[in-house]
């Protein structure tokens with residue numbers, strides 16, 4: 001029997017979508033040991049692609065589900081259970097790992113709960129992540145979100161996240177460029193404007209806590225569509241953000257007979273003088289997915305676009321991952 005190669009590091013993929021974190025960190029020698037995602041269609045795409053490379057992840061252990069759905073089933077935040085119970089549940093369900101990865105939906109924290117002097121976890125998905133951090137104490141926390149998380153709810157959401165990480169024993173600095181940063185996919189070889197918030201926190205006192213640095217752009221100044229597709233017919237511009245909505249937006253014909261693209265249009269370009277709607281394959285490569293990443297036949301076209309619009313930009317995650325593993 002072929003002996004399994006020891007991974008360089010292990011990670012968990014929370015709110016996994018179609019597995020952008022998985023793809024990038026697997027390439028760096030990491031092994032994903034736990035995944036959760038509750039959207040049925042994203043789950044199909046995820047399993048379709050990663051069962052081949054990581055069959056262990058999809059083996060049922062001790063009659064537990066192998067691919068967990070809602071995070072709440074793991075953290076029990078909606079059940080009112082005591083800390084002893086939720087801590088035990090998380091420890092039982094999630095194996096040991098090094099890096100916690102999560103691109104989570106951003107929601108406000110309850111001010112009422114805080115005014116009353118208790119941590120009200122209900123309604124915020126960061127509260128679920130916090131419980132997993134407290135129970136499992138990973139070496140590193142790697143989060144991705146929209147840029148607005150920093151200003152969300154009058155900066156209250158971000159302040160609480162930093163405070164909670166600090167209290168859980170992780171080094172975080174409020175200053176940009178230190179523990180958190182905004183990085184744009186177009187600065188990392190992808191022809192799409194996708195600026196996102198990234199946070200990396202190591203355990204206090206651990207190597208990397210204060211030394212970690214975000215990667216420098218691999219294509220400073222941006223990546224144009226014509227450069228990326230190596231074809232002068234494409235616009236000499238960075239592409240627009242691939243959107244979650246899943247429905248394309250209109251392209252108009254000017255009176256003089258020339259095509260022009262409405263500002264809101266994200267999936268349509270003028271290529272070689274003709275209107276061109278991005279194919280799923282083009283969108284996939286624009287987000288950094290390899291050619292052999294594919295969608296199961298049971299996932300509709302609209303779902304594919306939604307999944308790609310929700311995904312992380314692979315190149316950015318890979319470059320941040322490279323910086324993280326220097327300290328593992």
Ligand SMILES: C[S@@+](CC[C@H](N)C(=O)[O-])C[C@H]1O[C@@H](n2cnc3c(N)ncnc32)[C@H](O)[C@@H]1O
Pocket residue numbers: 015016017018019020021036037038039042069070071072102103104105125307310311312
């Ligand atoms: C921004 S997307 C993450 C995308 C992912 N990082 C990727 O690369 O494809 C957030 C995901 O969280 C999932 N989600 C939201 N609430 C959830 C919950 N309570 N439990 C599990 N998944 C949840 C959504 O279905 C969505 O796929």
